Amino acid sequence: MVKKSIILAKLKTSVYDLSTVFILLAVIAFFAVANKIFTGYNYVSSSNLATIINQASFLAVLGVAQMLVILVGGINLSIGSVMAFSAILCGPLLVESSNLMPALGPLGMVLIGAVIGLLNGALVTTLKIPSFIATFGTMYIFRGAAWIIAGNTVYFRISPAIRFLAQGQILSIGDFTIGMSVVVCIAVIVLLTLLLRKTTFGHNVYFTGSNPIAAKFSGISVNRMIITMFVLSGALSGFSGVLYTGKVNASDASMYMESHFDAVSVALISGASLMGGYGNIWGCAIGALIITAIKNGMNTLQVPSEYQTLVLGALIILSVFFNDKLIGKKMGVTSGTASDSKDANIVAT
Amino acid sequence: MKKSRHFKLSSLPNSIYIFVIVFVVFGIGIDKFWSPANLSTLLLQASVLLTVAMGMAVVIMTGGIDLSIGGIISLSAVVAGTILKLGGHWILAILGALVIGTAVGFLNGIIVQKMKVDSLIATFGMAYIAQSMANVISAKRTVNWEVLPQNAMIKTLSGDIYSKQLGQYGQAADVISISYIALICVVVMIVMNIAFKKTRLGPYVYAIGANQETARLAGIKTNTWRIGVFMLSGFLGSIAGTMLLIRAQSVQPTLGTGMEFYAVVAAVLGGNALEGGKGSVVGAILGAFVLYSIRSALMLEGISTFWVMVTIGGVLIAGMVINSLVYFYERKTLLKAKLRATESIEKGDVR
Numbered sequence: 001m002v003k004k005s006i007i008l009a010k011l012k013t014s015v016y017d018l019s020t021v022f023i024l025l026a027v028i029a030f031f032a033v034a035n036k037i038f039t040g041y042n043y044v045s046s047s048n049l050a051t052i053i054n055q056a057s058f059l060a061v062l063g064v065a066q067m068l069v070i071l072v073g074g075i076n077l078s079i080g081s082v083m084a085f086s087a088i089l090c091g092p093l094l095v096e097s098s099n100l101m102p103a104l105g106p107l108g109m110v111l112i113g114a115v116i117g118l119l120n121g122a123l124v125t126t127l128k129i130p131s132f133i134a135t136f137g138t139m140y141i142f143r144g145a146a147w148i149i150a151g152n153t154v155y156f157r158i159s160p161a162i163r164f165l166a167q168g169q170i171l172s173i174g175d176f177t178i179g180m181s182v183v184v185c186i187a188v189i190v191l192l193t194l195l196l197r198k199t200t201f202g203h204n205v206y207f208t209g210s211n212p213i214a215a216k217f218s219g220i221s222v223n224r225m226i227i228t229m230f231v232l233s234g235a236l237s238g239f240s241g242v243l244y245t246g247k248v249n250a251s252d253a254s255m256y257m258e259s260h261f262d263a264v265s266v267a268l269i270s271g272a273s274l275m276g277g278y279g280n281i282w283g284c285a286i287g288a289l290i291i292t293a294i295k296n297g298m299n300t301l302q303v304p305s306e307y308q309t310l311v312l313g314a315l316i317i318l319s320v321f322f323n324d325k326l327i328g329k330k331m332g333v334t335s336g337t338a339s340d341s342k343d344a345n346i347v348a349t
Numbered sequence: 350m351k352k353s354r355h356f357k358l359s360s361l362p363n364s365i366y367i368f369v370i371v372f373v374v375f376g377i378g379i380d381k382f383w384s385p386a387n388l389s390t391l392l393l394q395a396s397v398l399l400t401v402a403m404g405m406a407v408v409i410m411t412g413g414i415d416l417s418i419g420g421i422i423s424l425s426a427v428v429a430g431t432i433l434k435l436g437g438h439w440i441l442a443i444l445g446a447l448v449i450g451t452a453v454g455f456l457n458g459i460i461v462q463k464m465k466v467d468s469l470i471a472t473f474g475m476a477y478i479a480q481s482m483a484n485v486i487s488a489k490r491t492v493n494w495e496v497l498p499q500n501a502m503i504k505t506l507s508g509d510i511y512s513k514q515l516g517q518y519g520q521a522a523d524v525i526s527i528s529y530i531a532l533i534c535v536v537v538m539i540v541m542n543i544a545f546k547k548t549r550l551g552p553y554v555y556a557i558g559a560n561q562e563t564a565r566l567a568g569i570k571t572n573t574w575r576i577g578v579f580m581l582s583g584f585l586g587s588i589a590g591t592m593l594l595i596r597a598q599s600v601q602p603t604l605g606t607g608m609e610f611y612a613v614v615a616a617v618l619g620g621n622a623l624e625g626g627k628g629s630v631v632g633a634i635l636g637a638f639v640l641y642s643i644r645s646a647l648m649l650e651g652i653s654t655f656w657v658m659v660t661i662g663g664v665l666i667a668g669m670v671i672n673s674l675v676y677f678y679e680r681k682t683l684l685k686a687k688l689r690a691t692e693s694i695e696k697g698d699v700r
Binding site: 148306 | 614
């Protein structure tokens with residue numbers, strides 16, 4: 001009897017973990033049926049699914065960049081500015097006519113991103129500025145700096161290697177085409193999942209996020225954890241910049257202004273808790289797929305684009321609401337929810 | 350007469366230092382900065398941000414945040430503009446804007462307090478929803494209306510209530526003018542400050558922000574008050590939306606975009622800690638003034654908007670650093686005082 005209940009409990013927890021997958025399946029099922037009835041378009045055709053997956057891959061990388069910081073209880077609004085700033089600084093290295101190695105540009109962008117991440121981390125930890133404010137400040141500084149440096153310059157005709165990274169096709173079975181970006185995205189997710197789930201460092205990160213004070217007293221250097229995550233997030237933002245540059249085949253200073261909204265949306269829908277310490281890296285892939293599936297579905301249903309943000313907003317609120325409920329259930333908390341944990345902790349102690 | 354309390358640096362609104370620095374430096378460095386015309390324009394331009402920053406400050410003091418302000422500004426302005434377009438009376442249009450803004454704020458409060466969704470996420474989602482509704486109502490086009498007798502007041506409100514030529518005739522810098530918008534803004538500022546200082550609003554907000562559970566156990570209706578605070582923020586957002594409508598005499602559906610971040614920056618510069626329980630309305634007002642004085646000063650010097658962005662980012666971080674420095678300094682002196690007290694007790698000269 002005991003064994004059975006343990007298995008049941010384990011099954012329950014894994015079901016809770018998979019809640020975002022169920023949302024994704026529900027979204028796809030809804031649009032498949034709706035499209036069948038109203039437009040006759042085959043939403044679940046292999047070519048359309050491939051489109052969704054390829055489009056979602058970039059968004060997923062962006063979401064991971066945000067998620068890394070959210071795991072330690074922070075937020076990073078500077079992602080888009082890092083993308084633009086690094087893409088402008090490394091612009092001459094990215095173009096086709098550059099005689100240098102094609103890997104040099106992306107490497108430089110990742111490095112610049114990491115340095116800005118270090119700055120963010122230092123502001124958040126040593127100066128104790130809330131991450132929301134600190135990264136908002138750096139968002140402004142580096143977006144402005146990108147504009148100042150670029151002037152009217154736009155770097156276009158990006159080198160083929162970078163274009164291949166972002167939009168190359170590597171596998172097609174019938175209509176189902178998988179691009180290089182999907183491979184890149186999976187590689188990023190697998191690497192970071194291994195780092196966060198299989199190493200001591202990763203466990204310390206989750207520990208830091210869920211309870212920084214307890215982590216500090218058990219000998220973890222909380223500040224170093226937070227700075228490391230900001231550096232990783234910055235580096236990944238630089239890398240997203242590489243992907244974006246390859247995708248649009250140009251690098252300019254006003255690229256992707258709404259990125260912080262998108263990145264936060266993906267991370268929130270993927271089930272991360274803004275309080276820190278809760279969230280899966282692979283969840284970002286699912287979150288990105290949900291957003292892309294909805295956008296694609298509304299386009300195929302010919303719903304005006306104004307309504308897309310309405311649905312997205314409602315989805316963010318509802319998915320966080322249900323996720324909190326599920327986390328609460330999983331943790332065995334009967335009253336109160338995860339987002340309420342600040343108060344719940346006080347009540348519990 | 351009440352004896353003045355012991356002066357403490359940290360009891361000043363934190364933005365006062367940066368406000369003084371900015372005003373003095375710009376006043377000395379830039380020729381026309383102190384001119385009456387520039388100061389009038391400054392107040393007019395800042396009035397929208399001033400209005401929303403006060404609401405934001407109160408929300409932040411309760412430990413929440415309201416990122417839907419931008420959406421509320423857009424939505425309320427579009428609603429008012431559409432009513433005017435349909436030939437409605439101007440009072441009806443403004444009332445419509447105020448009602449819709451307050452309603453969105455109410456919804457925010459319900460989601461945060463009843464559904465227990467973190468306010469950052471709830472209002473972030475609500476920003477999407479409100480902005481989307483604004484786009485849907487206006488079909489993503491600028492809303493214009495014909496000037497009719499029943500809405501002529503909107504035209505009147507965009508003008509100056511008082512304008513006086515000082516000094517030599519013909520010098521534009523010497524015109525002092527007070528517009529209706531600035532007047533509305535000043536009235537709102539005074540009302541908010543009195544409400545915060547003299548009524549239960551202030552103490553309750555601090556209590557809820559410091560610890561919601563304790564506040565509830567102390568008999569404060571936390572749900573009602575927090576929902577009310579979000580409604581207040583939405584209400585002020587819709588006033589700001591109306592101001593923008595009056596100023597432009599037309600409505601662009603995206604006119605509120607980015608305003609929520611400016612408001613957060615103004616409030617935080619004013620010493621409102623994001624954890625809640627700390628800060629002041631006056632601080633947010635000064636914070637908003639700092640942002641607009643920087644903008645105005647750099648514009649007067651003809652420096653490009655890109656530099657303005659960089660400067661605002663830099664000032665924000667510098668302001669936060671000053672805030673932390675003041676905090677550290679205060680704590681150090683406090684510790685020293687305590688240490689001295691314990692030493693004197695150990696020596697035995699207890700008075």
